[in-house]
Amino acid sequence: MRGLVVAFLLLMSPAWAQPADPDLPLPDPPGVWRKLTHDDATTDSRCIGHPKTPLCAIETYFACFLRREPDYCDIVKAGVRPLPQVGKALHAYEEYRIVYARRPSKLDPLDPATEGTARWQPGDVLVGFMWRACWSDGGKYECEVGVENDPLFVYILRKTGEDWGFAGRFRPRF
Numbered sequence: 001m002r003g004l005v006v007a008f009l010l011l012m013s014p015a016w017a018q019p020a021d022p023d024l025p026l027p028d029p030p031g032v033w034r035k036l037t038h039d040d041a042t043t044d045s046r047c048i049g050h051p052k053t054p055l056c057a058i059e060t061y062f063a064c065f066l067r068r069e070p071d072y073c074d075i076v077k078a079g080v081r082p083l084p085q086v087g088k089a090l091h092a093y094e095e096y097r098i099v100y101a102r103r104p105s106k107l108d109p110l111d112p113a114t115e116g117t118a119r120w121q122p123g124d125v126l127v128g129f130m131w132r133a134c135w136s137d138g139g140k141y142e143c144e145v146g147v148e149n150d151p152l153f154v155y156i157l158r159k160t161g162e163d164w165g166f167a168g169r170f171r172p173r174f
Contacts, residue, residue, distance in 0.1 A: 023125055023159075024101040025055040033095035033132075033143075036062050042093075051076050054101070054125040054157040057164035061155070062131075066094055077165040095143055096131040099152055120156050124167060128152040 051057035064072035134143040158167040
């Protein structure tokens with residue numbers, strides 16, 4: 001019996017545990033949302049424009065569109081730009097939450113019908129996000145409802161040199 005207990009303790013020790021992948025952002029707890037505004041001072045992220053991690057790359061990509069700052073899209077090599085004739089988004093800010101982050105698997109389907117040209121490669125990071133637009137109505141801020149039931153957006157992030165960049169986005173089929 002004693003040998004069984006020692007074996008169990010050894011298996012449960014950190015030395016036997018799989019190391020965490022430092023490139024994978026942790027999922028947000030249910031009900032926790034991160035805020036992205038038109039201003040760095042009121043935005044939760046402190047790394048927009050500096051894509052040293054997959055999360056910083058995607059936050060830079062988000063800021064490109066909300067703030068209508070095409071340089072941010074260029075920084076993450078998104079290959080797209082916000083429409084110049086469209087002003088800044090009318091809503092006050094966006095909220096997003098990480099549902100999951102993982103490395104792609106050989107078992108992941110690549111379905112052109114749902115993913116367009118998005119293709120993952122070995123070494124990429126896949127991050128599933130939910131997001132919602134928020135606005136002010138007479139000083140009170142409200143966000144879209146029903147977002148929890150919307151399909152996720154999954155972003156493909158790829159390391160190029162020292163930085164991470166945007167490699168694609170898709171909505172998976174469930």
